[in-house]
Amino acid sequence: MIKKSDKIFIAGHKGLIGSAILRKLNSLGFKNILKIDKKKLNLLNQKQVFTFLKKNKPKFIFLAAAKVGGIYSNNKFKADFIYENIMIQSNIIHGAFKANIKNIIFLGSSCIYPKLSKQPIKEKYLLSGQLEETNDAYAIAKIAGIKMCESYNKQYNTNYKCLMPTNTFGPNDNYHKLNSHFIPSLIRKIFDLSKKTNNNKNIKVWGDGSPKREIIYVDDIADACIHFMNKKIKSVLINIGTGKELSIKEYVKLFLKILLPNKKINIIFDTSKPNGTPRKLMDISLAKKYGWKSKTNLKDAIIKTYKDYCYLKKNNKIKS
Ligand SMILES: NC(=O)c1ccc[n+]([C@@H]2O[C@H](COP(=O)([O-])OP(=O)(O)OC[C@H]3O[C@@H](n4cnc5c(N)ncnc54)[C@H](OP(=O)(O)O)[C@@H]3O)[C@@H](O)[C@H]2O)c1
Numbered sequence: 001m002i003k004k005s006d007k008i009f010i011a012g013h014k015g016l017i018g019s020a021i022l023r024k025l026n027s028l029g030f031k032n033i034l035k036i037d038k039k040k041l042n043l044l045n046q047k048q049v050f051t052f053l054k055k056n057k058p059k060f061i062f063l064a065a066a067k068v069g070g071i072y073s074n075n076k077f078k079a080d081f082i083y084e085n086i087m088i089q090s091n092i093i094h095g096a097f098k099a100n101i102k103n104i105i106f107l108g109s110s111c112i113y114p115k116l117s118k119q120p121i122k123e124k125y126l127l128s129g130q131l132e133e134t135n136d137a138y139a140i141a142k143i144a145g146i147k148m149c150e151s152y153n154k155q156y157n158t159n160y161k162c163l164m165p166t167n168t169f170g171p172n173d174n175y176h177k178l179n180s181h182f183i184p185s186l187i188r189k190i191f192d193l194s195k196k197t198n199n200n201k202n203i204k205v206w207g208d209g210s211p212k213r214e215i216i217y218v219d220d221i222a223d224a225c226i227h228f229m230n231k232k233i234k235s236v237l238i239n240i241g242t243g244k245e246l247s248i249k250e251y252v253k254l255f256l257k258i259l260l261p262n263k264k265i266n267i268i269f270d271t272s273k274p275n276g277t278p279r280k281l282m283d284i285s286l287a288k289k290y291g292w293k294s295k296t297n298l299k300d301a302i303i304k305t306y307k308d309y310c311y312l313k314k315n316n317k318i319k320s
Contacts, residue, residue, distance in 0.1 A: 001230050002030070002059075002060055002226070002229055002230055004028075004029050004030055004031060005031060005032055006030075006032060006059045006060060007032045007034060007056070007057070007058040007059050007060075008025065008030060008032065008033050008034065008058055008059070008060045008061075008062070009033075009034040009035070009053075009056065009058035009060070009061045009062070010022055010025075010033060010034070010035050010061075010062045010064060011043060011061065011062065011063050011064060011065040011088075011092055012063070012064035012065030012066065013035035013064070014037075014038075014172075015064055015065065015066075015068070015172070016068075016168060016169075016170065016172055016173045016174065016218055017064045017107060017165070017168060017218060017221050017222065017225075018062070018064035018065065019171075019172045020170060020171075020172070020218040020219055020221060020222035021062050021064060021222045021225050021226070022035065023219075023222065024219065024222040024223060024226060025226070028226070034056055034058050036052070043065050043087070043088040043091055043092065044084060044087045044088060044091070045091070046087075046090075046091045046095075049091040049092060049095045050091070050094075050095045050098060050099075052095075053092070053095040053096055053098070053099040053101065054095075054098065054099045057099055057100075057101065058101060059101065059102075059103060060101075060103045060104075060105075060229055061092065061096055061101060061103065061104045061105070062104075062105050062225055062229070063088075063089065063092050063093075063104055063105065063106045063107060064107055064225075065088050065092075066084075066085055066088060066089070066107065067080060067081050067084040067085050067088070067138075068174070069081070069174075069179045069180075069181075070178075070179060070180050070181045070182065070185065071134050071135070071206070071273075071274060071276055072178045072179065073178065073179045074134055074135040074137070074138050075134040075135070078136075078137035078138075079137070081135075081137045081138040081141065082137035082138070082140060082141045085138060085141035085142060085145070086141045086144055086145075089106065089141070089142075089144070089145035089148065090144075090145075090148065092104070093106070093145070093148045093149065093152065093160065094148075096158075096160075097152055097156060097158060102158050102159050103158075103159050103160075103229060104149065104158075104159075104160040104161070105161055105162075105163060105225050105228060105229050106145050106146070106149050106160060106161070106162045106163075107162070107163055107165065107225075108142050108143075108145065108146055108162045108163065108164040108165075108237070109142060109164060109165060110164055110165065110166040110167070110214070110239070110241065110280050110282055111132065111135055111138075111139065111167075111277070111280065112126070112131070112135075112138070112139035112142045112143055112164075113125055113126060113164075113280070114127075114128055114129030114130055114131060115129065115130055115131060115132040115133075115277050116129060116130070116277075116278075117129060117280075119279050119280075119281050120243070120281040120282055120283035120284075121239065121280065121281065121282050121283055122239075122283045122286075123164070123235065123237040123238065123239055123283075123286060126143065126146070126237065127143065132276060132277050134274060134276065145162070146162045146236065146237060148160075149161065149162050149236055150236045150237075153236060159232075160236070161228055161229075161233070161235075161236055161237075161238065162236055162237050162238070163221075163224055163225060163228060163238055163240050164237060164238065164239045164240060164282070165216060165221045165224075165240045165241070166213075166214040166215065166216050166239075166240065166241035166242070166280065166282050167181060167182065167183065167213055167214065167215045167216070167280075168215070168216055168217075168218050168221050169181070169183035169184060169187075169215060169216075169217065169218065169301070169305055170217050170218030170219060170301065170304070170305050170308070171218070171304065171305060171308035172218075172308070173187075173218075173305070173309075174319055175187065175188045175309065175312075175318050175319070176319070182206075182213065182248065182251075183215055183251075183305075184309075186205075186251065186252060186255055187255070187305060187306055187309050188309070189203050189204070190203070190255060190256065190259050190260060190306070191306070191309055191310065191313060193260065193263070193265060194259070194260055194263075201263060201264060201265045201266065202265070202266045202267075202268050203252065203256070203265050203266070203267055203268065204268045204269075204270055205248060205249075205252055205267060205268070205269055205270065206270055206273035206274070206275075207248065207269065207270070207271065207273055207274060207275035207276065208269050208271050208275060209247060209248045209249030209252070209267070209269045210247055210248070210249070210275065210278070211247065211248055211275050211276055211277065211278050211279065211280075212245045212246065212247050212248075212278070212279045212280070212281065213245060213246065213247075213248060213251065213280060214241045214242055214243070214244060214245045214280060214281050214282060215242070215251070215298075216240070216241055216242050216294055216296075217294070217296040217298075217301035217304075217305075219296060219301075220240075220242075220294040220295060220296050221240060223292075223295065224238075224240045224287065224292055224294075227290075227291070227292045228290070228292070231290055231291075233290055235286060238286055238287050238290070239282040239283060239284050239286060239287060240282070240284070240287055240292075240294075241281075241282035241284050241294070242284070242294045242298075243281070243282065243283075243284045245279070245280075245281045249267065249269075252267050253267070254298075254302075255302060258299055258302050258303065259302065259303075259306050
């Protein structure tokens with residue numbers, strides 16, 4: 001059980017999920033939170049990471065630092081994705097072990113399950129089939145991280161767990177034109193449309209709109225990270241989702257209805273771009289069994305995220 005005075009390290013505290021964990025821990029009154037800028041501690045540097053962990057010795061680590069991106073960048077920069085993710089997670093996991101730090105929450109992702117996995121996806125389906133080719137380098141790196149957690153637990157009796165979030169969105173996301181995930185990219189396009197004064201009211205979406213996706217608000221992921229850090233459980237791998245799915249087309253329609261209710265917008269599907277995995281619905285029964293489920297209403301989450309985007313945009317704070 002984490003005590004309010006325990007030293008907690010959030011790796012990646014400026015990212016989408018890391019910053020949500022930080023907000024949540026702050027709101028719960030945790031006082032001893034360790035966070036460090038990438039300029040001062042590059043997690044790719046093994047020596048620096050080992051020294052940092054040995055010197056600071058946090059009791060708990062949330063490993064939310066990673067190289068993350070959408071289909072385009074995962075496919076285009078495979079070498080960076082496999083190298084950086086393997087380095088960051090290996091440095092932290094092995095560094096933690098060397099510094100006798102027993103508790104880590106590592107983040108995997110629903111997109112590292114096999115491309116044509118049986119649905120809904122159970123934790124045991126990991127490595128049961130071919131990966132999606134556009135992100136196989138990223139997936140292999142993440143799977144290595146999961147296997148590290150599992151192996152250190154078996155050999156050294158550590159308490160390293162891996163949460164597998166579905167597509168996550170919320171404040172502080174990456175809205176880069178080429179590098180972002182589906183939801184932040186949709187938010188950006190809707191904002192741009194809201195500013196258009198001419199009659200060109202089209203929104204262009206990658207693929208044919210048929211793939212089904214599950215999405216979750218980032219505060220729910222932060223909540224799950226803290227819940228599972230506090231739980232003594234046997235499973236290393238736990239799916240974190242809502243258990244609900246819509247097609248890309250349905251999401252676009254829903255977001256437009258909520259955010260631009262009075263505008264008539266045409267949706268154009270760019271079928272020259274890949275669809276990605278056809279369906280990705282998580283089986284969340286294990287998380288439920290351990291007492292966790294998502295709490296945020298989707299409409300509220302969409303509005304909060306859009307407001308955050310408008311604020312970032314107005315104040316020139318969009319990450320590039
Ligand atoms: N976003 C999703 O939809 C999603 C879904 C499922 C799982 N996940 C997993 O959740 C984790 C966090 O994802 P996210 O979306 O929060 O990513 P993110 O917003 O891109 O944040 C990643 C963080 O890692 C930091 N980082 C990257 N390289 C670093 C380095 N060499 N040294 C120090 N810090 C470094 C970044 O620092 P800077 O900001 O300074 O660059 C950033 O704060 C990842 O493991 C991802 O696979 C994400």
